[in-house]
């Protein structure tokens with residue numbers, strides 16, 4: 001039966017609960033505040049910033065000391081709060097945090113956040129959500145916006161054999177210091193893997209990067225301009241799809257890097273638009289220096305050595321698994337909702353259809369900037385929660401989820417890392433259209 005999803009206007013006297021005060025939680029708080037929707041925000045750590053607060057005491061930041069965001073300044077910020085020109089093209093995590101702090105201060109959301117407060121459990125109860133905090137306090141809310149991040153719970157790989165050295169996930173990697181004079185093997189070829197290999201290789205005895213399917217390595221600059229600015233310029237000027245734009249960017253990248261196989265980085269079998277972008281200006285020259293050597297996937301661990309699928313064997317002291325992250329919600333019963341690798345069922349990437357009043361914020365991985373995209377999500381949610389935008393029926397939502405998931409399966413290579421992938425432009429346009437029409441369908 002096609003039942004309408006219960007609207008968010010039930011129990012409007014109750015406030016909305018936001019879980020997490022990272023870039024998504026703060027954007028959600030600001031958007032609700034602007035629409036006059038009452039809310040309370042809980043954050044386990046002692047300050048805002050989430051991922052972008054290096055060594056965050058909430059334990060959720062995977063930032064390493066050398067991290068610089070791979071979206072350039074002009075494309076990065078919230079639309080109504082541009083990043084000042086004195087910041088560099090690619091902000092460090094310290095600078096992203098500084099920007100988030102000034103945003104939260106400017107829009108006066110700090111006073112709505114209760115820090116050092118863990119949300120223990122959330123559960124639907126009589127058309128409301130019952131939220132249990134770490135100290136046992138229970139409160140009812142009309143809705144819960146989950147903004148607890150998706151880059152903090154390590155997804156680790158299992159390899160045959162045994163290893164005598166140290167193994168860690170990239171989440172725990174902070175600086176290159178502990179790896180000085182060691183034989184380091186970094187697993188993966190996403191942005192964490194490449195950044196970490198580039199970071200450790202100058203001081204390490206040897207640095208290997210192991211990949212099972214390789215990636216097209218995109219430089220950060222083309223003719224002195226950040227690559228993402230060149231890409232948005234081309235897409236806008238010639239009105240091209242993301243797929244077409246990325247194919248053009250691949251050709252431009254060739255003018256910068258040449259043939260990556262010359263540097264030992266295998267040519268991927270898949271087309272560039274079927275993967276998440278791996279950006280690095282340094283990887284290719286560092287391979288050219290012999291500081292980093294790229295190897296295929298691990299075949300087996302041999303105590304002090306590692307054997308790769310090309311049958312070569314190398315001495316290894318440390319394995320750093322930059323193998324990505326699982327999406328988890330420690331406060332939500334998995335029988336109610338969970339994100340499995342490669343499978344997430346959310347209408348407009350935010351709403352579990354059968355859990356009225358529950359909304360996910362920032363659960364997207366765009367090729368392009370996350371912060372401005374989450375800002376659009378936040379405005380969309382505020383519009384729904386204030387009653388300005390209405391939701392469609394359950395069957396319409398289910399159809400939309402199916403169409404989206406089919407598209408993701410068709411477009412991207414079959415890997416868990418594409419579970420949350422979205423196309424920035426089409427998704428942002430879709431949400432804006434919903435808000436303009438007042439009906440989210």
Ligand SMILES: NC(=O)C1=CN([C@@H]2O[C@H](COP(=O)(O)OP(=O)(O)OC[C@H]3O[C@@H](n4cnc5c(N)ncnc54)[C@H](OP(=O)(O)O)[C@@H]3O)[C@@H](O)[C@H]2O)C=CC1
Pocket residue numbers: 067068069070071151156157158170187188189190191192193195211212213276277297322323324325365415416417
């Ligand atoms: N500077 C920046 O702005 C940075 C941004 N990021 C972003 O954070 C997000 C997470 O990035 P990241 O941490 O790199 O994780 P990703 O999920 O993007 O990449 C994981 C990598 O590990 C590989 N991998 C996963 N499982 C296995 C396995 N069992 N065996 C072998 N290889 C495996 C994947 O290969 P396969 O493709 O074959 O699955 C992939 O190469 C991304 O959105 C990224 O863009 C991250 C770091 C820096």
